[in-house]
Amino acid sequence: MKKYYIKTYGCQMNISDSRKMADILDGAGYEEIRISENQGIRAIRELEQCDIIVVNTCTVRANAENKGLWFAKSLKHHKEKNPNLKIIFCGCIVEDKKNEITKLLPHVDLFIPPNSSEKLEEFLVFSPSIEKRGGNRAERGGGEFVTIMHGCNNFCSYCIVPYVRGREKSRTPEEILEEIRILGNQGIREITLLGQNVNSYKYGFAKLLHMIEKTIEGEIRGLERIRFLTSHPKDMSDDIIDAVADLPHLCEHIHLPIQHGDDEILKAMNRGYTVDDYKRIAEKIRNKIKGVAITTDMIIGFPGETEKHFSNSVGRIREFAFDQVVTTIYSPRSKTAAAKMENQVPEEIKKERLQRIMKVTDAMALEQNKKLVGTTQEILNGRTRTNKIVKSNLKGQPGNVTITSARSYILYGGTTNDTRK
Ligand code: SF4
Known part of the structure; x- marks a missing residue:
């Protein structure tokens, strides 16, 4: 099975665009390779397995822009080793730097501006209907x-x-x-x-x-x-x-x-x-x-x-x-x-x-x-309805959890013995 990897930078809109592209690629019979944030560019073996690598960039902040460009530049070496690899570069930078982007990244096969994921479908010569999309959505x-x-x-x-x-x-x-x-x-x-x-x-x-x-x-x-x-x-x-x-x-x-x-x-x-x-x-x-x-x-x-x-x-x-x-x-x-x-x-x-x-x-x-310590919270996808992260013995399953302790950005609940305040 052919494989793809999508690296996403930036906001929820970009995450959403990446998911749409993942749906398109899933629908076209590709399998997603997941690489942890910590591994990133060092995941050489995983990147070498890919037939398609998508870099979805953000230009809202200079830091994200630099990271996206740097990652895409680093893929040149993979393209040289595997000329069949397709590299797709998309997101806000494509629009912002449209006059210079092809010179900056000559090894990229396709540039897609924001909100234009259908260009990926054209590229694959494949047009799945919305019903076909989303095969892996529940898994995500x-x-x-x-x-x-x-x-x-x-x-x-x-x-x-x-x-x-x-x-x-x-x-x-x-x-x-x-x-x-x-x-x-x-x-x-x-x-x-x-x-x-x-x-x-x-x-x-x-x-x-x-x-x-x-x-x-x-x-x-x-x-x-x-x-x-x-x-x-x-x-x-x-x-x-x-x-x-x-x-x-x-x-x-x-x-x-x-x-x-x-x-x-x-x-x-x-x-x-x-x-x-x-x-x-x-x-x-x-x-x-x-x-x-x-x-x-x-x-x-x-x-x-x-x-x-x-x-x-x-x-x-x-x-x-x-x-x-x-x-x-x-x-x-x-x-x-x-x-x-x-x-x-x-x-x-x-x-x-x-x-x-x-x-x-x-x-x-x-x-x-x-303030939430001692309350019972309904947990789905590891979060309360108020979007706070909860670590408990639910192990990713939905359920009700009594909050036992709190840190600034995480709550602990259920039968956890964690007593950190
Ligand atoms: S211009 Fe930017 S910051 Fe202002 S509302 Fe629009 S997206 Fe938000």
């Missing part, structure tokens, strides 16, 4: 992504997504419901709806959530959980919050990126809300959705960020009692407005601030997790 852990929209119209001043993924395009509710039905019938128990900004879904996001709930209740017995990513605070409406509060399959977790805790910086980021606006939404979420977890993203060292701006970000972590904060050092991305700003923050200051804020986010996450 009982959870799947369903993309409801692509692209973004927001042009946050630091973000390259609108340039590389284009403007918002929403799939119709009918298409989405059909994909969910198929996944449900394949035994998938948890689905995450994906979009750069799901709240601005063209046909009404709250309406879509109600339609999904009705479809699950009427037709799909085994599907237990629905999640969604990512929400934009400026588009988070009351009817979406109500839907999460009222619909039993919707999980009590909202990822709501604040990005910064200071109004001046939020304005420079072109985010379209103030800290007070965010506060009102977070309060509504906490008041309406019982037991909800709120997680967020924060950028450290945006151009012009002073110590005072930074300390406002630090203060918001406690003020909003975030369950988790994904902190990222700002890195300038070509084409974006922020890259042209003159008041860039020196790297060593950004790194030092990152260290400081991480101590606060870790402490806050621990405080939130400790």
Whole structure:
């Protein structure tokens, strides 16, 4: 059997694109080779077995971009040893560097821009129907992504997504419901709806959530959980919050990126809300959705960020009692407005601030997790409904677990003897 390996960098959208390509390759009769994160490029024997290697890249952060390019360059040596090996390079870098990419990676057989996985089908001269796709989906852990929209119209001043993924395009509710039905019938128990900004879904996001709930209740017995990513605070409406509060399959977790805790910086980021606006939404979420977890993203060292701006970000972590904060050092991305700003923050200051804020986010996450000690949590795919990781004696099976101890990013439960606090 022919074999393939897919290396994915970046966000959930990229993971979703990679899964679509995996479905296409599975449908074409290829077998996936899995390589652990730790092995990576050193998995020479595994890479040598491959007939196709796909590198799905990300350009949102410089670090991920460099890693993706470096991995793809390192495959030249495999291609020289095995000229039949097909190397496919896809994702945001293809769009961002379209004029230079073929020179950078002359050994690559096919370049695929974002949201264009059908090009892989053309390449294989194979067009499986959606019903044929997903043979290995249940094996991949009982959870799947369903993309409801692509692209973004927001042009946050630091973000390259609108340039590389284009403007918002929403799939119709009918298409989405059909994909969910198929996944449900394949035994998938948890689905995450994906979009750069799901709240601005063209046909009404709250309406879509109600339609999904009705479809699950009427037709799909085994599907237990629905999640969604990512929400934009400026588009988070009351009817979406109500839907999460009222619909039993919707999980009590909202990822709501604040990005910064200071109004001046939020304005420079072109985010379209103030800290007070965010506060009102977070309060509504906490008041309406019982037991909800709120997680967020924060950028450290945006151009012009002073110590005072930074300390406002630090203060918001406690003020909003975030369950988790994904902190990222700002890195300038070509084409974006922020890259042209003159008041860039020196790297060593950004790194030092990152260290400081991480101590606060870790402490806050621990405080939130400790509140769950003694409670019983419903576990699926190793996570609570609020998306917290739980280590227990369930060994990957679904079930109920009593939480016995907590660390910042993991809970322990069941009969585990772990007593770490
Ligand atoms: S909302 Fe802003 S940060 Fe998110 S994808 Fe769109 S432009 Fe980028």
